[in-house]
Amino acid sequence: MSPSLHKDGPPAPSDQAPLDVGQRSLPPFRRVLVANRGEIAVRIVRACRELGTESVAVYSDRDAGALHVRLADEAVRLGPASPSESYLDTDAILTAATAAGCDAVHPGYGFLSERAEFAAAVEAAGMTFVGPSPAAIAALGDKLTARRLARDVDVPVVPGTLEAAPVDSASRIEETVEAARRIGFPLLVKAAAGGGGRGMRRVETADALPAALATASAEAASAFGAGAVYLEREIRPARHVEVQLLGDRAGTVVALGERDCSVQRRHQKLLEEAPAPGLTAEERARLHDFAVRLGRAAGLTNAATAEFLFDTDRRFWFLEVNTRLQVEHGVTELVTGIDIVHEQFAIAAGRPLSSAVIEATAQAARPSRHAIEVRLTAEDPGRGFVPTPGRITTWQMPGGPGVRVDSGVEAGDVVPPEYDNLVAKIMVVAGNRDGAVDRLERALSEAWVGGLQTTLPFHRAVARDPAFRRGDVSIDWLEERWDGRAARGEIAKRAAIAAAAFAREVDVPGACDPVPARPSPVDGWLPAGRREAVDGWPR
Amino acid sequence: MAALRPSPSTAGSQRQRHGPILVTPDPTAGDELEPTVVNGDGAGIEVAVGGRLAVRLDGGRRVNGHAAWVRDARGGPAVEVELDGWRFVFRVEDADRAALRARASRTSASAVGTATLPIRTPIPGRIVSVDVAPGDPVESGQRLLVVEAMKMQNEVRAPRSGSIVRVDVAAGQAVEAGAVLVLIE
Numbered sequence: 174m175s176p177s178l179h180k181d182g183p184p185a186p187s188d189q190a191p192l193d194v195g196q197r198s199l200p201p202f203r204r205v206l207v208a209n210r211g212e213i214a215v216r217i218v219r220a221c222r223e224l225g226t227e228s229v230a231v232y233s234d235r236d237a238g239a240l241h242v243r244l245a246d247e248a249v250r251l252g253p254a255s256p257s258e259s260y261l262d263t264d265a266i267l268t269a270a271t272a273a274g275c276d277a278v279h280p281g282y283g284f285l286s287e288r289a290e291f292a293a294a295v296e297a298a299g300m301t302f303v304g305p306s307p308a309a310i311a312a313l314g315d316k317l318t319a320r321r322l323a324r325d326v327d328v329p330v331v332p333g334t335l336e337a338a339p340v341d342s343a344s345r346i347e348e349t350v351e352a353a354r355r356i357g358f359p360l361l362v363k364a365a366a367g368g369g370g371r372g373m374r375r376v377e378t379a380d381a382l383p384a385a386l387a388t389a390s391a392e393a394a395s396a397f398g399a400g401a402v403y404l405e406r407e408i409r410p411a412r413h414v415e416v417q418l419l420g421d422r423a424g425t426v427v428a429l430g431e432r433d434c435s436v437q438r439r440h441q442k443l444l445e446e447a448p449a450p451g452l453t454a455e456e457r458a459r460l461h462d463f464a465v466r467l468g469r470a471a472g473l474t475n476a477a478t479a480e481f482l483f484d485t486d487r488r489f490w491f492l493e494v495n496t497r498l499q500v501e502h503g504v505t506e507l508v509t510g511i512d513i514v515h516e517q518f519a520i521a522a523g524r525p526l527s528s529a530v531i532e533a534t535a536q537a538a539r540p541s542r543h544a545i546e547v548r549l550t551a552e553d554p555g556r557g558f559v560p561t562p563g564r565i566t567t568w569q570m571p572g573g574p575g576v577r578v579d580s581g582v583e584a585g586d587v588v589p590p591e592y593d594n595l596v597a598k599i600m601v602v603a604g605n606r607d608g609a610v611d612r613l614e615r616a617l618s619e620a621w622v623g624g625l626q627t628t629l630p631f632h633r634a635v636a637r638d639p640a641f642r643r644g645d646v647s648i649d650w651l652e653e654r655w656d657g658r659a660a661r662g663e664i665a666k667r668a669a670i671a672a673a674a675f676a677r678e679v680d681v682p683g684a685c686d687p688v689p690a691r692p693s694p695v696d697g698w699l700p701a702g703r704r705e706a707v708d709g710w711p712r
Numbered sequence: 713m714a715a716l717r718p719s720p721s722t723a724g725s726q727r728q729r730h731g732p733i734l735v736t737p738d739p740t741a742g743d744e745l746e747p748t749v750v751n752g753d754g755a756g757i758e759v760a761v762g763g764r765l766a767v768r769l770d771g772g773r774r775v776n777g778h779a780a781w782v783r784d785a786r787g788g789p790a791v792e793v794e795l796d797g798w799r800f801v802f803r804v805e806d807a808d809r810a811a812l813r814a815r816a817s818r819t820s821a822s823a824v825g826t827a828t829l830p831i832r833t834p835i836p837g838r839i840v841s842v843d844v845a846p847g848d849p850v851e852s853g854q855r856l857l858v859v860e861a862m863k864m865q866n867e868v869r870a871p872r873s874g875s876i877v878r879v880d881v882a883a884g885q886a887v888e889a890g891a892v893l894v895l896i897e
Contacts, residue, residue: 559835559861559866560861560862562836563836563889590835590836590837590838590860590861590862591862592862617797618776623778623780623794625799626799627797629797630798660798662745664775664795664796664798665745666748667757667770668767668793669735669737669745669748669750669800669802670735670748670750671757671759671767671777671793672735672791672793672800673735673750673754673804674754674757674759675763675765675779675791675793676733677733677754679779679781681781681789682781
C-alpha cells in the first residue's frame, strides 16, 4: 500500500507488529465505508469500533433508520430502495466513500463483494478494498478458470468439463452430448459465473441435454451477464464442506479449519457447523491442504472460502472458491478464537498474518471446540419457505454461556421485501458436538419473534432430530425429513385453544398502543411532525 | 401488526371468561384450520403472567409459547400466538354473538343474491403483473396476479370459479399483507 493513502491518518503500518485485539493505538484504517446492510454491516461496524477505526454506513431510503445506520459513526444515503439504485450502485458508493473521507471500503458479502470491477474501482479511487485482489476475484469468480486451476495443482475436481459448452452451435451439440455420456447421468449444467442455484439445471438423460444447455445459458446471461455453461457430475448423496482461507500480502496462505453446510434448501444454506462432523484428523489435514494449494495458486490474499463435496466413499471434490467473507464465518471464529473481520482489516493494511492465526492453523486439523449456526430468516417453513417481510413487534434472542447472536434488527424494525431475508444468525459453541447440539436446542427454546413468521420452528426441529445429532446429514437432508405443513398443522389446533384460553384470562385492551416505529422517511411521521411544527409557528 | 397494551380505563369491559369462544384463523396466515368453537377445554394449556404459554401437545411433548393482543390485518383486535416458533393470529369472539351476526349477514347476502369473495395477498410486496380485468370469467386455480417479495415471485390463484367484479391493484404497486387484490363473484 502506498503511504500517500494515509496522509491524513496514521502511517502505513506494513512494518508494524501484527494486529491483536486491544491494540487500539494502531488502528488499521482511519475511516472505513461499510458497503452493505443488515447483520453483516452491523458485524463490520462492531469490528471497526473495537479497532478504533471510524465506520461510515450507507443506506437506501428503505433502511434510513436501520440498525447498521444507528450503530455507525456516520451514514450516507445512496438512493431509493431498489438494490440497483443503492447497494449495487458502484458510483454512489464510491462518491459516498470519497465524500466521507474514507481510506478503505469493506464490501461484506453479496451485493458488490465479488465484483472485480468494484474492487478495482475502489483502489483506483485511492482507497483500500478489504478483500482479495481484483485479479484473484476475477480468476476465482469464473468457475471454469477455478476448475482448471484446481486440476493444475492436483486438487480433485468434480468430474465434468473444463471448457465452456458450445450452446449456440447446433453442429457441435453432439460433442457436448458425447462429453456428457463420459461424465455420466444424472449431471448438472452449471453457469461459469453462477451462484445460488441460478443458471443451473439437473439433466437425467442425453435427450434432455440440448434444451437444458440453452435454458441454463439464457438464465445465466440474464442473471450474470455471461452465458458460459459447463457440465458437472451430480455427486449425491454428499456433504457440503468448505475451508476458511486467510492470506497475507507476503504470500502466506493458511486454512483456519473447515465448516459443514449440508443442511440446505434449493442451494441456500440454513445451518452450518465447524468442524465438519465425523472427519478424521488426516482427512481434515488433506482437505485443508487442497484449499491452501488452490489459494496459493490463485495468489489469494485476505479472506476466502474453498467449497468441496464430500462423498460416501470419503472423497473430497472441489466445487468453487468464494472470494469474500462468508455468512457463516462466525462458527470458525467461535472454534478458533480468531476474529476474521479484524484479520481482514489487518491484512488489507499490509500486516502479516497474526501469530494467533498461525497457532490456530496448526490446530485446525484437531479442533477442540464445536460451533453451530442457524440462519433465522423471515420465511414461513410451514408454507414452502415463502418470504414473510413485515414489522418485528417482539424480538427476544437467547443468551447465556456459549451463545452468540449476530443480527441486523431490533424490536420495532421492519424486514423489508427488497432484500435478503436473514434476520439473525444464532450461534453456539461447546467443547464437543453433542454439547453444541444441546446448547443449540436450549438457545433456540429462548428465542421469540413476534409480528412475523421466522424459520425458528424448522431450526428447533433440526436441533432435536436424532439423525442430526448423529451427524448424519447430507445435502438432501431437508427434502428427506422436513414436512413443514404437517409440523405447523400439529401445533395449529392447540394454538387455537391456547388463544381462547388467553382471551379468557386477559382482557381485550381498550386502547391500541402500537410498538413505536423507528424514525424513517418511509413511515412519514417524522417529516409530518416537522411540517406541523414549522407550519404552526407564528409568522 | 401492532402489540396492544391493556388500558386501565376499559379493563374488564369486554371480559370473555365464560361461555364458548369462536376462534377464527386470520386469513393472511394461510392456515387451513376451520373456525373452531372452544368451550372450557383448555386442559394441558397453562397461561401465565405476561401471556406466557405452556402447552402439552397430543403426543405428550411440552412446548412453550406466548400470546398477546394485537391488531389483525383489518385493524380489529386479535390474539397473536407463538407456539414452538410458529406464529398464528386468531380472531376470538363470543360464540353466541358470532352466531347471531352470521345469521344476520347471511340474510343480507341472500338479499343481494350473490356472494363476493375478496382475494387478499398473504404477503406484503409489489404487484408484478395483473392477469385479469373486471368482467373476466375465471376458473378455479387460474392465475390472477403475481406478487413479488424478497426476490421471489408468488402467484395468486383463484380459489374458486366465478367472475371478476373489481380489481383493486395495478402492476408496480406496493401492497401490505392482507390487502384486497381482486373481488370474485
